[in-house]
Amino acid sequence: MKKFFSYLLTIILTFAFFFTGAEYIIxxxxxxxxxxxxxxxxxxxxDIRSAPSTLPESTTAAETAAGVTVESRIQPxxxxxxxxxxxxxxxxxxxxxxxxxxxxxxTSRKTLFGGVGRNKFRAAPExxxxxxxxxxxxxxxxxxxxxxxxxxDYYAKVGMSVYNIxxxxxxVEGKGKIRFSEFINQKKYGKVYVMLGLNELGYDRKRTVSKxxxxxxxxxxxxxxxxxxxxxxxxxxxxxxxxxxxxxxxGINDFNSKxxxxxxxxxxxxxDVNDVLDNAFGYLKDDSTNDGVxxxxxxxxxxxNAIQERAVVx
Amino acid sequence: xxxxxxxxxxxFLPFFLATYYVAPVKIKNFVIVLFSLVFYGYGxxxxxxxxxxLVISVIVNWLLGFLTGIxxxxxxxxxxxxxxxxxxxxxxxxxxxxxDFSGFVMNRFGINPPGWLFTSPLRSxxxxxxxxxxxxxxxxxxxxxxxxxxxxEKNPVDFAVYMIAFPQIITGPIVRYDEVSFRIHNxxxxxxxxxxxxxxxVFGLGMKVLIADRVGGIWNECAKIGYExxxxxxxxxxxxxxxxxxxxxxxxxxLMAVGLGKLIGFDYPDNFREPYTAVSMTEFWRRWHMxxxxxxxxYVYIPLGGNRKGKARMLLNLVIVWTxxxxxxxxxxxxxxxxxxxxxxxxxEKLFLKKILDKxxxxxxxxxxxxxxxxxxxxxxxxxxxxxxxxxxxxxxxxEYVYSLDWLKCVKSYGIFVIAGVIFSTxxxxxxxxxxxxxxxxxxxxxxxxxxxxxxxxxxxxxPFMYFNF
Numbered sequence: 001m002k003k004f005f006s007y008l009l010t011i012i013l014t015f016a017f018f019f020t021g022a023e024y025i026i027x028x029x030x031x032x033x034x035x036x037x038x039x040x041x042x043x044x045x046x047d048i049r050s051a052p053s054t055l056p057e058s059t060t061a062a063e064t065a066a067g068v069t070v071e072s073r074i075q076p077x078x079x080x081x082x083x084x085x086x087x088x089x090x091x092x093x094x095x096x097x098x099x100x101x102x103x104x105x106x107t108s109r110k111t112l113f114g115g116v117g118r119n120k121f122r123a124a125p126e127x128x129x130x131x132x133x134x135x136x137x138x139x140x141x142x143x144x145x146x147x148x149x150x151x152x153d154y155y156a157k158v159g160m161s162v163y164n165i166x167x168x169x170x171x172v173e174g175k176g177k178i179r180f181s182e183f184i185n186q187k188k189y190g191k192v193y194v195m196l197g198l199n200e201l202g203y204d205r206k207r208t209v210s211k212x213x214x215x216x217x218x219x220x221x222x223x224x225x226x227x228x229x230x231x232x233x234x235x236x237x238x239x240x241x242x243x244x245x246x247x248x249x250x251g252i253n254d255f256n257s258k259x260x261x262x263x264x265x266x267x268x269x270x271x272d273v274n275d276v277l278d279n280a281f282g283y284l285k286d287d288s289t290n291d292g293v294x295x296x297x298x299x300x301x302x303x304x305n306a307i308q309e310r311a312v313v314x
Numbered sequence: 315x316x317x318x319x320x321x322x323x324x325x326f327l328p329f330f331l332a333t334y335y336v337a338p339v340k341i342k343n344f345v346i347v348l349f350s351l352v353f354y355g356y357g358x359x360x361x362x363x364x365x366x367x368l369v370i371s372v373i374v375n376w377l378l379g380f381l382t383g384i385x386x387x388x389x390x391x392x393x394x395x396x397x398x399x400x401x402x403x404x405x406x407x408x409x410x411x412x413x414d415f416s417g418f419v420m421n422r423f424g425i426n427p428p429g430w431l432f433t434s435p436l437r438s439x440x441x442x443x444x445x446x447x448x449x450x451x452x453x454x455x456x457x458x459x460x461x462x463x464x465x466x467e468k469n470p471v472d473f474a475v476y477m478i479a480f481p482q483i484i485t486g487p488i489v490r491y492d493e494v495s496f497r498i499h500n501x502x503x504x505x506x507x508x509x510x511x512x513x514x515x516v517f518g519l520g521m522k523v524l525i526a527d528r529v530g531g532i533w534n535e536c537a538k539i540g541y542e543x544x545x546x547x548x549x550x551x552x553x554x555x556x557x558x559x560x561x562x563x564x565x566x567x568x569l570m571a572v573g574l575g576k577l578i579g580f581d582y583p584d585n586f587r588e589p590y591t592a593v594s595m596t597e598f599w600r601r602w603h604m605x606x607x608x609x610x611x612x613y614v615y616i617p618l619g620g621n622r623k624g625k626a627r628m629l630l631n632l633v634i635v636w637t638x639x640x641x642x643x644x645x646x647x648x649x650x651x652x653x654x655x656x657x658x659x660x661x662x663e664k665l666f667l668k669k670i671l672d673k674x675x676x677x678x679x680x681x682x683x684x685x686x687x688x689x690x691x692x693x694x695x696x697x698x699x700x701x702x703x704x705x706x707x708x709x710x711x712x713x714e715y716v717y718s719l720d721w722l723k724c725v726k727s728y729g730i731f732v733i734a735g736v737i738f739s740t741x742x743x744x745x746x747x748x749x750x751x752x753x754x755x756x757x758x759x760x761x762x763x764x765x766x767x768x769x770x771x772x773x774x775x776x777x778p779f780m781y782f783n784f
Contacts, residue, residue: 296540
């Protein structure tokens with residue numbers, strides 16, 4: 001009798017194992033995807049760049065960017081290069097989606113050479129970065145160490161995103177851990193560079209972009225006289241794209257084109273230096289990084305040089 | 315599946331243990347095999363044909379076991395067995411490297427290598443999980459039968475327990491048939507086994523998740539910055555962190571395997587015995603990955619004659635053994651180089667250095683503290699240029715882009731884990747464990763470690779096990 005029950009229990013347990021297995025395993029990835037779509041941070045949304053060889057737990061197929069492809073970076077034939085410094089309201093981007101026909105050329109104009117017309121940007125004069133602030137994630141952190149722009153301030157943290165910038169304080173040199181809302185009101189800056197969005201690529205894009213705009217508005221309020229640079233996300237390598245469903249250059253380009261619309265070219269500018277760091281196909285150059293995402297020191301320097309070459313002097 | 319994952323800890327393991335303990339003795343082995351197949355299948359869900367390959371391999375080896383046992387022609391069947399098992403290993407693990415190497419050699423001799431050398435689809439075969447370990451176990455089984463040390467296993471399920479039991483299939487230890495054959499057929503679980511098993515499993519998990527995965531962050535930082543752009547302190551810190559990560563990853567996993575084995579009534583051999591306290595490289599390799607070392611000793615070094623055929627032959631045997639040890643770890647040129655470096659070091663020690671090191675242990679420790687990170691450097695980096703660049707950084711000759719305070723951030727974030735790693739590399743860990751083992755205090759300690767590890771695993775902060783390419 002006892003043996004019969006042993007067998008019975010074993011069979012029941014084995015079936016329970018397989019039954020829950022089917023449900024449990026299949027459920028986990030879609031749970032993660034659901035959470036991403038509602039914009040909530042899942043606990044595994046730790047900076048997905050923290051280990052080069054690990055696949056992030058937060059990969060989701062839910063957010064494949066269907067937007068701007070790499071090819072659209074190349075200028076279409078009808079972009080006029082006659083834009084001069086007398087750029088007026090013609091260039092001012094309307095936040096609403098009304099001008100759908102002119103949208104495409106305007107976007108490309110913005111992404112071409114990192115800004116509206118080459119003439120707007122020039123090499124930064126001496127001391128330009130003394131009152132500059134760089135805000136961003138791990139890439140900006142690398143910029144603080146290897147970019148050789150020591151006079152600027154940096155508010156950067158591995159894993160920073162528009163969703164956690166207010167809740168997770170970052171360490172600032174000389175100040176220790178400090179919340180962003182406190183930090184941004186402490187000192188007067190002449191220019192604020194922002195590069196965020198890489199950690200949020202797997203989330204709902206609309207929500208990310210609206211949070212991003214809100215962040216820019218907050219910065220404007222705290223620093224009414226500063227120029228704000230909305231930095232285009234740097235690309236990733238072709239290999240990294242294959243590894244990671246959420247992080248693709250198509251997604252990056254789509255995000256970039258959306259945040260480019262935030263700038264008004266009077267005090268907020270869109271800065272895209274991807275052309276300096278990309279290869280011919282619009283991917284990050286393979287030998288510029290060891291993990292597909294973070295630039296090696298030498299290339300961080302190149303990035304910093306590009307920033308210094310493309311300054312807006314009002 | 316990986317031991318340090320939510321799926322294993324919360325779904326697989328509880329169900330397995332419950333089913334196993336409830337099952338009647340006669341079908342306990344079957345339960346192990348069934349769950350092990352699920353375990354393996356989960357791990358290769360992207361390549362389900364590998365599960366079939368595993369089953370076929372087990373069946374073939376089981377049959378070959380009988381054929382190798384008969385008096386006539388046993389050497390032939392042993393040879394066939396070796397060809398089959400190593401053939402699979404070479405096909406999946408080494409083929410693309412061999413093709414590359416042939417192409418390289420052909421180029422050197424001015425012959426144009428054929429195109430298929432570089433484009434054959436066979437090159438992109440994914441490595442089946444645990445193939446290096448399973449291959450070595452099956453070859454040892456067949457060889458032992460041929461030598462008359464064991465008799466072939468009659469029951470296919472029992473044989474499968476030997477070959478594919480989930481505690482040791484993916485990452486070892488490499489078990490010999492005679493070490494487990496008694497327990498395969500006569501299982502008895504005592505309280506001691508269960509306590510021991512639980513403790514070893516929990517502490518192994520802690521080592522992997524709380525130490526290895528944390529200090530690994532330093533090595534990742536070095537990769538991010540670039541191997542030619544590190545300051546000297548950072549370079550040393552990085553390779554020290556790598557040494558700790560490699561050790562605690564593998565040690566933690568081996569401990570978990572032994573713990574799991576104990577929970578089901580098996581006594582798997584230990585793989586590590588405080589290797590970082592060795593005073594010579596020879597001693598190090600008798601404390602590191604001990605089951606691999608003894609496999610090479612019993613099935614390669616001694617059959618080749620060991621040290622009984624004169625000094626010159628002994629040196630040659632050492633070179634052969636260590637080159638193949640290097641190759642077992644990976645299919646790249648750096649692994650061959652690594653194996654040869656180890657061979658040179660061990661030969662020098664055997665000739666005269668070891669006596670000195672054993673006598674002056676303090677000097678021996680210093681010697682190893684320098685040599686271990688350097689040897690892992692050749693092991694860790696695939697490209698020879700990277701190795702050279704990293705070494706330049708270690709002697710303070712990195713590129714002009716070096717940021718001299720790069721190590722500061724790592725010390726602040728990871729320092730405590732490095733210290734914990736260093737402490738637990740010594741005998742201190744074992745002593746502490748001995749003291750608290752059977753006392754009540756071990757329960758809250760274990761729960762704390764388990765909770766902390768579980769939390770880290772859940773947060774997704776763990777790396778896949780580094781030895782997965784093996």
